[in-house]
Amino acid sequence: MVAPKNSSSPSLPKSGAISKGYNFASTWEQNTPLTEQQQSAIVALSHAVAERPFPPNLTQDRVPGQGHGLSIDTQDSVADSSAAIEAVLVNTNQFYKWFTDLEAAMKSETEEKYRHYVDTLIQRIQTCDGILRQVDDTLELFNELQFQHQAVATKTKTLHDACDRLLIEKQRLIEFADALRSKLSYFDELENISTSFYSPSMSVGNRDFLPLLKRLDECISYVESNPQYAESSVYLVKFRQLQSRALNAIRSHIQSVLKNASSQVHDAIRNIGGSKPAVSESVEASVIYVRFKAAASELKIVLEEIESRSSRKEYSQLLAECHKLYSEQRLSLLKGIVQQRISDFSKKEALPSLTRSGCAYLAQVYQLEHQLFSHFFPASSEDVSSLASLIDPLCTYLYDTLRPKFIHETNIDFLCELVDVLKVEVLGEQLSRRSESLAGLRPTFERILADVHERLTFRARTHIRDEIANYFPANEDLDYPAKLEQSPEVIEEAQTSEENQDVFKSWYPALEKTLSLLSKLYRCLEPGVFTGLAQEAVEVCSLSVQKASKLISQRSSPMDGQLFLIKHLLILREQIAPFDIEFSVTHKELDFSHLLDHLRRLLRGQASLFDWSRSSSLARTFSPRVLESQVDAKKDLEKILKSTCEEFIMSVTKIIVDPLLSFVAKVTAVKVAVSAGNQNQKLETVGVKPLKEQAFATPEKVSELVLKVNSMIQQELPKVIKKMKLYLLNPSTRTILFKPIKTNILEAHTQVQSLLKSEYSKEEIESINVVSTEDLQVQLDSLL
Template sequence: MYVSYFLQFLSWYSKKEDEWTKREDREYATYLDNLANQKDECNELLVQVEKSLAILRDLSQEYQRVSHKTNSLHVVSEKLLADQSRLIKVRDEISERLNHFRSLDRITQALDTVTLSVHSPNLESALDQLNEHIRYHKAHTEFKDSWSYVARYEATLSRLLSLMVSQVLSGLTSASSQAVATSASHYPRFQSAANSIRPIVALLEARTSVSSEYEDALTECQQCYVSVRESLIGPSVRKTMSELAWKGGYDHCSHMRSACAFLIHVSQDEHRLYHQFFDRQTDVFNKYLESLCTCLYDTTRPMVIHMKYLESLAELCSILRLEMLQEHVSNNREALSAFGNIAERLLQDVQERLIFRTYMYLKTDIAEYKPSPGDLAYPEKLHMMQSLNEQERSALSESRSSLVSVGSATSQEVAKINTAPYNMSEGSPADLHGMWYPPVRRTLVCLSRMYRCVERPIFQGIAQEALTLCMENVQQATNQISANKSALDGEMFQIKHLLILREQIAPFQVDFTIKSMSLDFSKTKTAAIQLINKKSRLFSLSSNNALLEFLLEGSPEVREQWLDSRKDVDRSLKASCESFIGHATRHLMGAQFMMTVDKAENWTLKETLHEQPWVKAEILAELVQSATKSIKTNLTGLQTTMKLYLANRDTEFILYRPIKNNVIGCFTRLQHLIFSGGYTQEEQSLIGCPTPEQVSILLSSVSLVAPSP
C-alpha cells in the first residue's frame, strides 16, 4: 500500500517537476521556437535567392551576347569612319596637289582677260598663290613635270611683276611730264603720283625675302624713280652749283656755305619724297644723291687745290667739319649720308692742301724767316710799349688775337723749370701778342688754326715740327740780340718767348708726343770695315764667308724715338734760364771776382793761399768792394730788364731767386776760402767779406720782394 502511494507520489512529483521545468524553460522554449521559425524563413529565402541568381545568370548571358554584338557593330562603325576620314584626307591631298597644277591655267586666263591687273583687289592673293605654287613644286621635284610647272609659274610671276614695274614707270613718267609742263614746284606732282604707286611698291617690299625676283623688280622700280628724278632735277642742280661758284668769286668760304646749304636742302627734300614711294633706303638712292652732291666736289676741288692762304683753308675745314658734318650730317644721318660722303672727301682734300701749305708756311715764314732790325729792336720795342698812353693800350688790348688763352696760368716754375706761372692776365703792354717775335706769333696762330682742322696724330706731327723750327729761329734771334745788345737782353728775349710758347700750347688738349723711326747704320759701318779686312775670304765656300757675314751682321737696325714738343720747350726754357742766371750772376759780381774764387777753390794747398800774390788781402778787398759796388749799380737795371721782358711779378721773383742765392753763395765761398786760406784777423778785416746775412740785407734793399701768397 505504501509502495503504491510512494509510486503515486513519484508520479505526481514527476508531473509537477515536468510542469516546473516547463514553466522555467518556457522562455527558452519560446526562443527556440522562434529560432526554428527563422530557420525555416531563411531556408525559404535561400531558395528564393537561388532562383534569383539563376535568373541573373540568364540575364548576364543574354547581356554578354547583346554586348558582343554591339561592340562588333561599334568596331565596324569606327572602321568605316576611319576609312571615310582617310578617304576624305586623300581626296583633300589630291585636291590640294591638283590645285598646284590647275591654278596655273586659272591665273594665266585671268591675266589674259585682264581680270587680274595691278589695280585688282585680288592682286596680293594672286602673288601669294604664285609664291606658294613655286615653293611647292621646288619642294617636290619628284613629281612629274614639276620643273616644267616651276618654269611656267615663274614666267607668270615675271609677267605680273613686269606689269607692276610698268605701272610704276608709267606713273613716274606721267608725273615727270606734268612737272615739266608746269612752272610750279614738281614735288606736289610726285606726291600725288605716290598715292597710286605706293600700294604696288608696298607689295614688292613685303615679298623681297620670298624671291629674288621681287628684289629685282623693286630695284628696277627704284632705278626708274632715280632715273626720272635725275633727268628732272639733275641739270638744275648742276646749273645752280655753277651759278653759286660764279657768284662766290674769291669768297671761297661763302661759296662753300651756300653750296652746302643748297645741297643739304635738296638732299632732305629728295629723301622725304623718296620715302613717300619706298620704305627702305637702298644703294640705288644713295648713289643718286651722291651723283647730285658730286657737283659740289667737282666745282670746289679745283678751287681748293689752288688756294694758298691758311686762313681760308682752315675756315673751309671748319665749315665742312663742324658746320656740315657735325651739325647737319650727324643729326640727320639717313637723309644726308650721301652728302656726308662727298663732304668727307672734300674735307680730306682741303686738309691735304692745308697740311701742304702749312709745311710750306713753316719752311718759308718760320724756319727761313729773316728778322728785320725792327724785329730785333729789343729792349727798344718794350720801352716804346711802356710809353703808350692808356687809350693806346686799350686799343691794342682789344686787338688781341683769339690765340691768347683766357686765364691760362699754367707755366712752370722757372727756378725748378716745372712750376713757374707765366700769367699774361695782368695785361701788360709788353705782353700784347703784336709785340711778340713774328715766328712765335705765326707758329701759335698756325697751330691754333690747325688744331680743329686736322686729326690729332697729324696735328701732333705738325706741332712737333712747328715748335722745333720756331725754337731754332728764336735761338738765332737770341744770338743776334746778344751780339748787338747784350747777353742778358738776348737771354731774356728767349725766356720771354719760350714762356709764351709753353703757356699758349697748354690749352691744346692733345699729346705732343710722337714716335720717330730712324735707321742705325753703326753695325753696317763696323761690318763694312771688317769686310775690307777680310778680303781673302770674300768668295770662300766655307761657313766663314766674309760677304755672307757682312750681309748677316751689317743690316741696319730700326730704332724708335719718342719726341715730345712740350718737353723740348721746357728743356730749352730750362737751358735759357740757367744761362741767364749764370750771366746775371757774373753781371752782378763781376767776371774777375768769379774767376778769382774759382781759381782759389782749385788751389791744392789751402794753407798757403794767403801767400799767393793774386789773392793778397788788398786784391781780395778790392774785389769785394768792386762786387758790392757792382751789385748796388747793376741790380736795379737787372730788375728793370726782367720786369720789362717778363711783365709778371711772380715770374720775375722766381727767376730772381736763384740769382740772389748765387750771389750769396759767391760771398759764402770767398768767406770759406778766407777762413781756410791762413789769412790773419787783420787781413780778414782788411778784406771785409760780408756775411750771408749782410749780403741778403744788401740785396733786399734793392731787390724784388716776393708777393704775398
C-alpha cells in the same frame, strides 16, 4: 504490451547528390556572404514556406489523419493487441505463443514504422538528388551561357575595336586626301594663273592682278620648299616664267606712269619759263613736286605690295629697279635747275659763302626729294642708299664747283673758315638737327670736308716750311733790346694783360706765326693730324728762335741772346699748354744697312741662303729692319729752356761774383798744397806759404775784391734786373730765374766769410769790410 518508441533518431543514409548539394551550398555561402537585410528576408521567407505541402506525387503515400512529419499508424496493432490481451491464456504454451505473437507483432509494428520512415527518406533523397541534378544541369547551362556571353562580349569588343580602327583610318584617309588636295592645289593653280595672266583684259591696274600675283608667290614658295615632289622643278620654271612676266608688266607700268608725270612737268616748265633753263622755287614746289605726288597716289598700291615682299630676291631687284627708274626721271628734271643754282652761287659769292649757300640749297632739295620719295616708297625712305642714284649726281655738281676753288686756295684763314662752315654749320647744325631727312648728304659733305682738311694740312706744312723753318729775319726783327725799349707803353699794357694783341709786336715773327697757325688749326683739323703738325711747328719754331738768339748775341750781347731765347721759349711753352695733345711723334724707318754685309757673307760661302734656322736666311737677309725713333717737341723745348736758363744764371753769377769765385778757387788750391806740405813736413822746401801771406790773399787784395764785387752788385746787377724786366714781363718768372743767381751770390759771400774767419784776424776782417749775409740778402731782394 506496447513497445516503447526509440528516443534516438536513426542516422540518415548518405547520398552523393546531398553531399554535392551541401558542398555547393557551403561554397556558395562562403563566397557570397549575405547582408543582414538579405538574411532577414530569408528568415521571413522560411516562415512563409514552413507549411509548404508535399508535392502532388507524394500525397498518395501519406496516411490519413497523420500530421506533418514522419509517423506510423498503430490503430490496427492496438486493436490486435487489445484483442490479444483480451484473449484467454489457458496454458503456458498459449502464453508463449501469445507472447511470441505479441513480440512478433510488436517487432513487426516497430520495423514497419521505421521501414516506412526509411522509404520516405529514400524517396525524399531521390527527390533531392533529382533536384540537385537539375541544379547541376542548370549550373552547367549557366556556365555555358556565361562562356557564350564572354565569347559574345569578346567578339563585340573586337568588333568595336575594328570599327574604331576603321574610323581612325577613315579620318586619316580623309586628312590625307585633304592634305593631298591642298598640296595639289598649288600645282593645279598653274593653269588657272596662266589663263588669267595671259588674258587680254588682265593688266596691272586690274583688281585681280595683285591677288593673282600673291597666289603665284605662294605657289612658288611651296614648290621651292618641296623639291622632292615629282616634276616640281618643271612647275617651278613655269611659275617663275609667269612671275617674271608679271613683274615686267609692273616695271613697265611704273615706268610709264613716271615718264608720263615727268613729261607733264617738262611741258609745264616750258610753258612757264619759256626758253629759260630754270624756274622759280614756287614753280618747283607747285609743278615738280605736286604733279609727282599725284603719280605716287596712282602707284601707291602696287609699290606697297612690292615693298612688302622685298624680302624675296626677285622683288628686291624689282624695287631697286623702281628706285633707279624714279631717280632717273627725277634727275632729268632737277639736274638743270640744280646746276644753274649752284652756278649762280659760284658767280656771286666767295668760297666760304658759296659753300654755305650750296650746302643749304642741297639740303633743301634733298629734304623735298626725300619727302616726295616717301610718298612713292614709304618703307624704303629710311634707307639712305635708296636715293643715292638721285642725290649723288646733284651733290657732284656742288663738289665739282667747290673742289677747284679750295684746291687753289692758299689763304689758311679762308680754308679754316671753310672748315668751320662745313663742320659747325653744315654737319653740326643742319644735319644734326635733321639727321633723318638729310642723312644722304652726309657722305658728300664729309668728302668735301676731308678734301678741305687735306688742302689745309698741305698749306699748313707749306706755311711751316716757308714762314717758320725758312724764315729769314730782317734787321728790325733782331733789334733787341731796342725793339722792347722803343715801346714802353706796350710793355706797361702787357704787364697788366698779357693777352693784349699788342704783345705780339714784341715777339719774334716766327713765334707769332707758329702760335697763330696752331690756334687756327687746333679747331679745324683732326687730333691726329694736328698733333703731327703741332710737333713739327713747335720743333721748327724752337730751332728758328735759337738761330735768332745766336744772331742777337752777336749783334747785341750774349745776355740779350739768352733772355731773348728764354722769353720766346717760355711764351711758346705757355701758349701750347692749352692744346690737349701729345707733342710726341714716333718715326718709323726701314733700315737696309745690314743687307750688304749679308750678301758679302753669302758670296764668300760663310752663310747658307736657305738655312731658315739662322739669321742669314733668304727671308731675313732681304727683310728690312724697322727702326723707331720718338721725337717729343715739348720735352726738347723744356731741355733747351732749362739749359738756356742755366747758362744765363751762370753768366750773371760770373759777372757779379767772378772775383770772389776766382779767390775761392785759388784759396782751395793753396789749401791743397798746404795740406800736402804738412803731410811731408817740408813746407820750406815746397815754397808754400800760409794763406794770408800769399800775394793774392793779403787783406788789402781781399778788400779790393770785396769792393769790386759790391760795386758790381750795386751797378751791374740792377742792369741785369732791368734787362730781365724788359724781356720777362711776368714778375714770378723773374723771381724764379733770379733766385738761383741770388743763391750763388750769397753762397760766394758765405764761403769768403768762412775763409776770413778761419784764416784772418778780427782786425783784418774788419779792414776787409765784407757785407754780412743778412744785409746782402736784403739788398738783393730790394732789386726785384
